Every structure is written in structure tokens, then in C-alpha cells.
Amino acid sequence: MDSLSPAARLAQQIEFIFEVDKLKEIFRQTINTQSRRPENDAEHSWHLCLCVIVLAEHANHPSLDVLHVLKMLIVHDLVEIDAGDTFAYDTAAMAGQHDREARAADRIFGLLPPDQALEFRALWDEFEEKQTPESKFATAVDRFQPMLLNCRTEGAAWNHHGITQDRVVARNRHIAEGCEELWRYAENMVQSAVDVGHLKPAP
Amino acid sequence: MDSLSPAARLAQQIEFIFEVDKLKEIFRQTINTQSRRPENDAEHSWHLCLCVIVLAEHANHPSLDVLHVLKMLIVHDLVEIDAGDTFAYDTAAMAGQHDREARAADRIFGLLPPDQALEFRALWDEFEEKQTPESKFATAVDRFQPMLLNCRTEGAAWNHHGITQDRVVARNRHIAEGCEELWRYAENMVQSAVDVGHLKPAP
Numbered sequence A, B: 001m002d003s004l005s006p007a008a009r010l011a012q013q014i015e016f017i018f019e020v021d022k023l024k025e026i027f028r029q030t031i032n033t034q035s036r037r038p039e040n041d042a043e044h045s046w047h048l049c050l051c052v053i054v055l056a057e058h059a060n061h062p063s064l065d066v067l068h069v070l071k072m073l074i075v076h077d078l079v080e081i082d083a084g085d086t087f088a089y090d091t092a093a094m095a096g097q098h099d100r101e102a103r104a105a106d107r108i109f110g111l112l113p114p115d116q117a118l119e120f121r122a123l124w125d126e127f128e129e130k131q132t133p134e135s136k137f138a139t140a141v142d143r144f145q146p147m148l149l150n151c152r153t154e155g156a157a158w159n160h161h162g163i164t165q166d167r168v169v170a171r172n173r174h175i176a177e178g179c180e181e182l183w184r185y186a187e188n189m190v191q192s193a194v195d196v197g198h199l200k201p202a203p
Helices: A007-027 A041-058 A066-075 A097-109 A114-129 A131-151 A156-160 A163-171 A180-195 B005-024 B039-056 B066-075 B097-109 B114-129 B132-153 B156-160 B167-170 B180-195
Strands: A028-030 A038-040 B027-031 B038-039
Touching: A007 A038, A007 A041, A007 B039, A007 B132, A007 B180, A028 A041, A028 A131, A028 B027, A038 A041, A041 A066, A041 A131, A041 A180, A041 B005, A041 B039, A041 B066, A066 A114, A066 A131, A066 B039, A066 B132, A097 A114, A097 B114, A114 A131, A131 A156, A131 A163, A131 A180, A131 B005, A163 A180, B005 B038, B005 B039, B027 B039, B027 B132, B027 B156, B038 B039, B038 B132, B039 B066, B039 B132, B039 B180, B066 B114, B066 B132, B097 B114, B132 B156, B132 B167, B132 B180, B156 B167, B167 B180
Parallel strands: none
Antiparallel strands: A028 A038, B027 B038
16 A cells, blocks of 8 residues: 555546546457447456356366456456557567557556556566466456357458468467366367358368 | 256356347447447446456455455346346336346346356345445445546536436435445535536536
């Protein structure tokens, strides 16, 4: 805790809550299944939290800290307010991604009182490093949810960008590090998408 | 747990995760601060989760179960997939609201394996009943966040519906039951909105 009064801390925290309202305007390549409009980062983050509380029983790690996973996912995309969304298959844009996002983390988490700025930055660093059971499971749902939406929109985002099965598998096989059961499901789902012609096989 | 295999449970859970993608298309009366478009329930739910992890230290209850608050907020609006959003100041529509939402809860949570259907229904019932420290704090942020967005959009939703200060205070004073510090902030914020002409005083 810093030396601010509770009222002064609260006022600073509410400015942060207002600032991150911008996450609702950061649009992804994934298409929502109903309206077929691009998904934004805020609704994506909610959908991942929902996935966690539904699917946590399948995690590889037997005693996952679910609260910690949720905290990571609630803040994991905030850096995109400044750095923008980087499409998972855009290798050119991915080159400078971490530097752009680290600068964004400095600014955005820096709006909070110092102790909370450190806590939230540590959550984002942990998510990026993908070494703990919690960050591996968070990554598993962050990779799986766009695949699910792609499969339920006839492969819309994959086909728009000419992505093939081999690239989908290479990008997403890390799901198994957090949740082997989910990766088995995902592999079958991707094969079905190929079988019905919604995803092109490897060239 | 039921007698389904892990793979069969997972398949059923993923159909639930797909079904609730519809939450992204349920629009509220509140206007987002950047694009000035109506907020949807999914991004609203994310914003509430963010509020919880930032503001939990201010809760009246000294040892709040933050994971439980988050779980409640992640699922609290799912019933609106069937029942629609009911505007907080529409007293006519609010009359049948609970019955409509309870039928929606039966259908939507019923898509999950039985043990999870019971768990999620209990979360929603607890949120509706507002008797526990966790549901009181969840309600506090659910009431506060739309007030904040209203104040930062020059009172857009309030003015669109002719809402006056007395109704805003009457509707939202329950914030104090979960978080007195937040209600003090909110009262001042509302008075400032009146002072600058973004919210009409009581007639």
C-alpha cells in the first residue's frame, strides 16, 4: 500500500477503470458467431473467463489457482489499448509485438497506485512467459476460444487470411501444455473443419 | 460429478460456451465512453470483473471471497440471452423480470452437466438475492459501472430516458451495502453531474 488515503486511492483506481473502457474498441480478426461482426478484446476477455470457470476441472495441473487465472485473463489484453491487436498468424507484425506491448504495459498499469501497478504488471509478465500452471491454462483457453469461434463461423477468419491446417496446429498445439483434454478436442475439431471444407489442408 | 467421461463432459461444456457467445449481442442502455455506441452484456461483464480486482480492497467485508464474486459476475447476465436486457429505470418492464429470467436460467444453465448446472444456478440465485457479502459487493460494482459510464458520456443514457438525480440515487444507494467508500464517491460524482448540467435535479 502507498500513503494515499482510501478515498484518494479509489479516485486513482476509477480513472484506470475509465481508461480501460477503451478495450471495448480494440477489434480482433475473430468473428462472433451470431452477428458475424469482429469480436472486441473486452468481450473476448469475458468469454475466456467464462471458459475458465467451466473448464478448469480439465486442467493438467490438479490444483490450479483459478482466481489467479481469472486475474491474468481480465488484464491480459489491456496492452492492446496502445499496441493494437496483433493477428496470431501475422509473423511480420509479431516481430515487434512484445516491445510495443511492454511500453503499453508501462503506461497503462502505471495509472494505478504503485503497489497495484506492480501486481498487474506481474500478472501480465506471467501470462507472457507461460511458465506457471496458471499461465499455461490461461494460454490454453486464449488459444482455444478463437479456434472455436472460427469453426462455428465456417472458418471465416482463417479463410479471409488464407490460413491452412498446418499453421493452425502449429500455432495452437501449446494448448496441450495447459490442458491435454482440450487439445484432443481441438485437434478433432480442426480435422472436422478440414473435412467439411471450412479450413484448407496444408499446401 | 455425473457419470459422463471427461471427453463427453468437455463436449457438453463447449456447447454451453458456444451458446453463450450470444451474450455479445445483448445491448444495454449504457453508452461506451469512446465510440458512444451501446455497451453489450459481454463487455459489461468483463468491465465489472476488472472493477472487482481493482476495487476489492474497499469492500465493506474484510475478507471477501474474490473468486466467488468474479464467478457470480461472469454468469450474472447470461439469463438476458433469453430474457433480454431490462433497463434499470423501466418499472413496467421490471415487473415480470424475475420470472422471465428464472425461466432463462433453467434453460441456459441446464445446458451444462448437472453438477455444474446446479453450481451456476446457485451463483445466479445468490446474485439475485443480494444477502451475502460477495453478492452485495458484486451488486455494488454492477450499479456503479453504468453510473461511471453515464457520467463520462455527459449523462447520455439518463438524459435519453429523462432520468433525474433522485431516481439515480434511489436506484443505486444499495452500493453502500457492499462498499461504503464507493457509494461516497458515487454520490459526489452524481452531484457533480447535476452541477455541470449532465443530470437533471429532482423535479
